[in-house]
Amino acid sequence: MTMLTVGGYARISDVGHVGDGRDGRDGVVRQREDVYELAQARRAHIHRIYEDNDTSAYKRRVMRKDFEEMVLDLRNGLISGILAYNIDRIARQPRDLERLIDIYEEARRPMIFGTTAGEYDLTTDDGRFQARIYVAIANKFSADAARRISRQKLADATDGKPHKGQRAFGWKDTERLDEQEAELLRQARQDVVDGKTIATLHKEWTARGIRSPQTPAGKTIGYSSVRYVLRNPRLCGYRAYVPQEVRERSGRVDPVEHLVERTDGTPVIGRWDPIFTPAEWGELIDVLDARKNTGRGRRAGTTVTERLLAGIARCAKCGSGLHSAVYAKGTPSSERYGYYYVCRTANGGCGRLSRSGPPAEEYVEKAFLDNLKGQSHRAQPASDEDLELAGAKKTLEQIEADKAEARQLRADDLFSLREFAREIRRLEDKERDTREKVSALSETVVRAGTAAARIVRDWENYTVDMRRQEIRRSIEAVVISGAGKGGAQRGLFRQDLLEIVWK
Known part of the structure; x- marks a missing residue:
């Protein structure tokens, strides 16, 4: 009898957990031993052991690398059969078994398909029938187990228990922070x-x-x-x-x-x-x-474009948003500026305006930062400058004067006890409401000033998209006008052609 060359297959879904005393390969090692014993009994030669450790045969999206190699070797005739511990090691999805059945049916050479639990002659109707029954049963067991595990995981989640397995980014383990x-x-x-x-x-x-x-x-x-x-x-x-x-x-x-x-x-x-x-x-x-919604002219999947004034700069002639483009390489403008803003007809504009990018951006940045510096400076003396806040503080002073007058009237016996108590309570209620107003107004002014100071301080460390985000919070648009025929002078930036529309 000719000795057939076959492939041995070993697979296990669970490698254990760290600290449980298992090295993660116990299961496949035992299966390998069983496969070699089976090959000796069948007088077959093992070409190699195809091993998929910690790999499910039930989950549809899982790709079993060695299993796929084994199927390819079987189809190409490198091996003439498969030996495994049990058929559920090889397949728990009917589609995987059917792939093997197709190969066995089309083969024109002796083939074997054996397990320690019995053999399945995939070249005959009875053998295929038996194999299909066992794989269907294995699939049902896996589905039942998956349903029980899913229900338990949902119960753990509802109870607030952490995820098991690999740690999440930001934590040392399931509970403690990294x-x-x-x-x-x-x-x-x-x-x-x-x-x-x-x-x-x-x-x-x-x-x-x-x-x-x-x-x-x-x-x-x-x-x-x-x-x-x-x-x-x-x-x-x-x-x-x-x-x-x-x-x-x-x-x-x-x-x-x-x-x-x-x-x-x-x-x-x-x-x-x-x-x-x-x-x-x-x-x-x-x-x-x-940021999920992309605007007109943006690449799919992006949320911002690269230039500082993208989405902010507008054409004074037609009102369309300006787009950025780079100057042709080797030209003086390319050497000096690199890129420019342009009103494009392809994007619905008039096509009659362009302006070098860096000078315009520097002008807008300086105006924006000067505005923030003014806010941060105004935050300190705001109690004297903010009319609403100053009015609230003046009301507090008047309340103190009214309370002193009420006490004096009571001392002079010009207020009855009932009238005095009613008036003092009214003044105290008014005082409480006014103090809350003063506190809120003061906090708002200081908070705005503090935020402005922080932006000015950290501006050099901001990326282009971060700078654009801050500018858009204060500026509605930067309207750029054309210089007109003969109006442009080489090397001269005209700030009168830019108008900042503040919010």
């Missing part, structure tokens, strides 16, 4: 709120070699991973749960859409240390969601 990563996330949140794009943030993290726990070895964190990390409700302590069937159908999903809620509609709070407050995380999500 302070270095947590601080990185805090700064990232503030930068994004201030206008920095995810693309810019990803570029910075990549340059610093930052990796997430899920980043493959030798690689840096991906763009989608940065976005996913920042949208994770776990950051503020909220528990999310994405059903396994949703993950398998859609891959990576937005965790914001899968918050676990209590019966009263409030989010479930998890049992771990949060990095943000719910308000901080909510502000971040609002900013990211607001």
